[in-house]
Amino acid sequence: MEKKPNVDPSFPKEFRSTCPIACVLDILGDKWTLLVIRDLFLNKHRYGEFTESPEGIPTNILADRLRRLEAAGIIRKVLYQSNPPRAEYYLTSKGADLGRVLGAMRKWAERHVPGVMSPETFPQPEIRD
Amino acid sequence: MEKKPNVDPSFPKEFRSTCPIACVLDILGDKWTLLVIRDLFLNKHRYGEFTESPEGIPTNILADRLRRLEAAGIIRKVLYQSNPPRAEYYLTSKGADLGRVLGAMRKWAERHVPGVMSPETFPQPEIRD
């Protein structure tokens, strides 16, 4: 992981390095983002469903993370009613590709964190590109 | 991911829920921890090697993360000299099992984050239990 200046001028300057792990962390590496994605894998799609998850995400954080994930192309906001505007959130295929990351995390936890309660296997999430 | 009260009294109260994803995030879910683990996979073992990584982890953060990872049984501190005391850090087998998580993150980044520069495949890390 030596310092190699990146040649790609479109490479986001807010990324700390070009290391794939570091890039993923710059996109998803906080306390809440992957939990929102987990919920999408559990086929939750509405704001209220996310807030009901047992971890209790604060609404301001949720709104922020939904915005960022959409900006990153990982989820898509789909209006299902225009007045008042109501939306549902879906994984894109880019987002659905995080399934292996979540799966690896789940397996590690099942093996190494006593007391975890896994959901039935993650269902195939519904994708909307 | 419904609210199920955990029966295991030894289950850490600081964990937000018994969801495996949430548990992993409570252990590793910040901006720096997985980068330290990545470095260990790249067979870096000494303090100075971690600080040389391109992301530039501050020394106070590094010291804190090494302490926490050791407390979590993910790494082990091995003294290689006693005066002055000098240590090297190694993955335990519990830590080495995070290889699949890192691997999944790397693959996702390679596919979806233009401009990432992957290292040669992660070598088999040296394990010390």
Place this chain on the structure above:
DNA sequence: CAGTATCCATTTTGATACTG
């Protein structure tokens, strides 16, 4: 219900200096 906004406390961080 689906958000937005606000306010404040706590945490995290970055930078730097210091010690043996």
Place this chain on the structure above:
DNA sequence: CAGTATCAAAATGGATACTG
């Protein structure tokens, strides 16, 4: 080199109130 200590700044978090 391998850390520890300090401190200000920034990010994040939690609680709650508010709107259509």
